Amino acid sequence: MKYISTRGDRTERRFCEILLEGLAPDGGLYLPVSYPKVDAATLARWRGLSYAELAFEILSLYIDDIPPLDLKRLAEKTYTAEVFGTEAIVPLRPLEPGLCLESLSNGPTLAFKDMAMQLLGNLFEYELGRRGEQLNILGATSGDTGSAAEYAMRGKAGVRVFMLSPHGRMSPFQQAQMFSLQDENIHNLAVEGVFDDCQDIVKAVSNDLEFKRAYRIGTVNSINWARLLAQVVYYFAGYFQATKSNDEQVSFTVPSGNFGNVCAGHVARMMGLPVKHLVVATNENNVLEEFFRTGSYRVRGSAETWETSSPSMDISKASNFERFVFDLLGRDGARTKALFGEAIARDGVFTLSADEFARIPAYGFQSGRSTHADRLATIRATHAGQGVLIDTHTADGVKVARELREPGVPMIVLETALPAKFEATIAEALGADVHAPRPAALADLESRPKRFQVVPADTAVIQQYVRDHVPL
Numbered sequence: 001m002k003y004i005s006t007r008g009d010r011t012e013r014r015f016c017e018i019l020l021e022g023l024a025p026d027g028g029l030y031l032p033v034s035y036p037k038v039d040a041a042t043l044a045r046w047r048g049l050s051y052a053e054l055a056f057e058i059l060s061l062y063i064d065d066i067p068p069l070d071l072k073r074l075a076e077k078t079y080t081a082e083v084f085g086t087e088a089i090v091p092l093r094p095l096e097p098g099l100c101l102e103s104l105s106n107g108p109t110l111a112f113k114d115m116a117m118q119l120l121g122n123l124f125e126y127e128l129g130r131r132g133e134q135l136n137i138l139g140a141t142s143g144d145t146g147s148a149a150e151y152a153m154r155g156k157a158g159v160r161v162f163m164l165s166p167h168g169r170m171s172p173f174q175q176a177q178m179f180s181l182q183d184e185n186i187h188n189l190a191v192e193g194v195f196d197d198c199q200d201i202v203k204a205v206s207n208d209l210e211f212k213r214a215y216r217i218g219t220v221n222s223i224n225w226a227r228l229l230a231q232v233v234y235y236f237a238g239y240f241q242a243t244k245s246n247d248e249q250v251s252f253t254v255p256s257g258n259f260g261n262v263c264a265g266h267v268a269r270m271m272g273l274p275v276k277h278l279v280v281a282t283n284e285n286n287v288l289e290e291f292f293r294t295g296s297y298r299v300r301g302s303a304e305t306w307e308t309s310s311p312s313m314d315i316s317k318a319s320n321f322e323r324f325v326f327d328l329l330g331r332d333g334a335r336t337k338a339l340f341g342e343a344i345a346r347d348g349v350f351t352l353s354a355d356e357f358a359r360i361p362a363y364g365f366q367s368g369r370s371t372h373a374d375r376l377a378t379i380r381a382t383h384a385g386q387g388v389l390i391d392t393h394t395a396d397g398v399k400v401a402r403e404l405r406e407p408g409v410p411m412i413v414l415e416t417a418l419p420a421k422f423e424a425t426i427a428e429a430l431g432a433d434v435h436a437p438r439p440a441a442l443a444d445l446e447s448r449p450k451r452f453q454v455v456p457a458d459t460a461v462i463q464q465y466v467r468d469h470v471p472l
């Protein structure tokens with residue numbers, strides 16, 4: 001399988017060439033030249049596989065520059081009951097007739113980003129080892145992504161992580177999760193500033209090309225194709241658990257922000273998985289819901305980006321969205337470039353033609369929106385009615401799923417985080433004496449010794465810190 005850009009550069013690259021890259025050189029995102037189609041016999045065979053075996057089968061269709069035995073070993077090393085809590089890795093939990101949750105948040109940081117990031121850590125270590133190279137990951141985080149990256153890269157040979165976070169602005173749980181890591185290759189830099197300051201520093205360092213090259217600076221952002229590919233696997237795993245035979249259809253509801261998770265569902269559907277609808281659930285930051293309702297994609301400014309109680313969905317633009325639009329436009333790179341590279345860059349908005357907009361139903365997409373009041377009501381109703389405690393992001397999904405499900409089509413809501421991460425909102429919904437259960441291994445998390453460095457919001461200081469910790 002080869003990979004091309006969404007903006008018209010048709011240079012074909014292999015998987016390991018794009019593994020450590022971000023954007024394509026023309027500013028587009030990488031996608032496979034085509035989606036491998038899975039036939040009935042293959043689906044029937046996959047139904048009986050373990051999660052790691054299924055992951056290996058799907059990865060093999062997209063990766064031909066890692067020997068199969070090595071790839072198999074990487075999948076087996078990643079998806080273990082030890083790391084993800086159960087043999088099923090992503091078990092389904094029934095919520096009510098016709099509606100269930102797929103648990104994607106039993107990894108080390110209790111959020112679904114572990115599903116992909118854990119594989120990425122192993123792929124990076126493998127590929128860097130093979131090349132005899134090193135990579136220094138520089139990132140900015142306000143919560144989930146940073147900790148998922150650190151837990152994936154901790155102790156990995158050839159990789160260091162320098163993670164910037166806004167000093168004193170993360171929840172105590174999130175801060176303890178990152179700062180309690182004692183691994184030599186993990187550097188927590190608490191920046192005296194806000195999240196935007198952290199992001200600006202990462203951008204400034206990435207634009208210093210000489211520094212970037214000399215210190216082999218890379219990132220692990222959500223546009224990485226390998227992350228998206230790893231997420232395709234749990235759509236298949238969820239389907240096999242929810243159905244008895246491969247003639248049945250299911251729908252998925254996906255709490256969405258950067259469109260990475262639901263884009264993996266789109267890829268699974270393009271491969272032939274019998275998915276009726278992919279429901280995009282947003283919070284008050286409804287960039288995507290507005291697009292699927294109106295055909296206009298309108299990037300928001302910071303004054304229009306709300307801080308909500310489902311913070312991992314608080315986005316001003318959806319960085320993976322261009323991948324779906326490229327497919328919707330019949331893979332017309334010039335048109336995709338006109339929309340994302342030109343209209344968005346110039347006006348912050350584009351609107352599809354009526355003909356383009358009319359194609360969306362064929363791709364199965366639907367969307368809905370949820371608010372803080374909806375989250376509280378959904379958490380309450382689900383706790384009282386089904387005795388199940390869900391987190392705020394999953395609540396956005398359940399709210400929208402209940403509105404859009406259809407009789408006869410099982411609806412699978414992706415559970416993207418555990419409620420233990422969002423204690424304040426759980427208390428607001430259910431009262432202070434209801435406590436979200438925490439995995440036993442994390443009981444003493446906040447009291448563990450912390451390893452971090454407070455730094456000013458100054459690019460030069462961060463660069464000096466990197467110089468001091470990377471042997472040339």
Ligand SMILES: *Cc1c(COP(=O)(O)O)cnc(C)c1O
Pocket residue numbers: 111112113144222255256257258259260261262312313393416417
């Ligand atoms: C990242 C995240 C999301 C949004 O996923 P995208 O791939 O950005 O759409 C939803 N819920 C949680 C808990 C997350 O961490």
